[in-house]
Amino acid sequence: MARDPDTIEREIQQARDALATTLDELSVKADPKRFVEAGKSTVRDKLSDPRVRYALIGVGALVTVAVVRKLFK
Template sequence: MADRDPDTIKQEIDLARDQLAATVDSLAERANPSRLADDLKAKALDFVRKPIVAASLVGCGAVTIVVVVHRIRNR
């Protein structure tokens, strides 16, 4: 093994530590439960805001209301 300058070794260790810290911070941010919930909420809202999905939900709601009212009246 070649002799290496201690200052060079220290700089490499410092660089590796900084890179590791950045990686850990990135992983912690990606695994943050509130961020994951916010992302899931945003995706769900984007899905529901599509015209075909919104129309389907309105239709299902209308059918549900009609069925409930019909059952209440026929008691």
């Protein structure tokens, strides 16, 4: 059974529109700037925790002491 060419053309246009919408949504979701901002936000949230901040300060101090001792030994 043959279909009407106008119906086929209308279905093709609907499929194109749906595909264009999907591609637009994917381009927004896959935007690298969005990933960078999300990463920055995550790091800021982690560093705002005093336990993490002070642990990093302690590790930095230990590394500094180790490097200074190695240089002057």
